[in-house]
Amino acid sequence: PPTPPASGRGEEGRHVLASPAVRARARDLGVDLSEVKHDGQHIRHSDLDAYLRYGSGQGYHAPHASRAREDEAVKVIGMRRRIAENMAAAKRAIPHFTYVDEIDVTALEAMRADLNANRGSRPKLTMLPFLIVAICRTLPDFPMLNARYDDEGGVVTRHGRVHMGMATQTDAGLTVPVIRDAQDMNVWQLASEIGRLAEAARTGKIKSEELQGGTITITSLGPLGGIATTPVINRPEVAIIGPNKIVERPIFVGDDIVRAKLMNLSISCDHRVVDGWDAASYVQALRKLLETPVLLFAD
Structure with missing residues (x-):
């Protein structure tokens, strides 16, 4: 039989229903399910997708989003240079x-x-x-x-x-x-x-x-x-x-x-x-x- 929806409370205490897969995905993304709007009895992946696209107010930022770094100049020398020259000559x-x-x-x-x-x-x-x-x-x-x-x-x-x-x-x-x-x-x-x-x-x-x-x-x-x-x-x-x-x-x-x-x-x-x-x-x-x-x- 299908796995019944998991129930629980969001960070703000509102009772929410969601499948284990949706709940795990929201947890990995750092999303409070109590903030996700939904039309059915429980929150679906499509509801979570819609929240990520449109409904997160100031915009969604993943907790592990990459950050800008300084440019780095790497000198091409030694074997790496010989490989580059050989590949260029071959082409x-x-x-x-x-x-x-x-x-x-x-x-x-x-x-x-x-x-x-x-x-x-x-x-x-x-x-x-x-x-x-x-x-x-x-x-x-x-x-x-x-x-x-x-x-x-x-x-x-x-x-x-x-x-x-x-x-x-x-x-x-x-x-x-x-x-x-x-x-x-x-x-x-x-x-x-x-x-x-x-x-x-x-x-x-x-x-x-x-x-x-x-x-x-x-x-x-x-x-x-x-x-x-x-x-x-x-x-x-x-x-x-x-x-x-x-x-x-x-x-x-x-x-x-x-x-x-x-x-x-x-x-x-x-x-x-x-x-x-x-x-x-x-x-x-x-x-x-x-x-x-x-x-x-x-x-």
């Missing part, structure tokens, strides 16, 4: 385009949960190692993506090995540690290397050689990933891949409606080197592996 020199597609990761998430439940002393698996395995398995058919472009020489070098850049947020700004020879690692090895490099980057112990030589980059905001991203290419690479947040939604499977875990996958490419057809075809190849995750482990 000036590279004609970016971004392609986004939706991937059903329901089966992959189930597999990840099973592997984590039986991982023993091995590191916990996030989505990232699976994505890197899929990227490495599909790149041989799309060599134009695992490449670096020499602007001055007009030469594109297509790499046979995958040195995976991993965009990592630190207190000093964005850094991109590189997983060497990612194509030779399994998901557990990748998880260990991801954890090691991320920790080294965040604590300032990353070596300079571990920040160089990437051939393609992956960037993820994890649960903050949003609906879609348009990542900036890590020059002189020609492609960057951005997985977005996983959301649960109903989808049609034949005539049935089922619950699915869906993730948008973004890829930004250098249009001087990569055509739109190449990027779309590549994401479809990734999609095939990620939606049938047993293929990630097939020879």
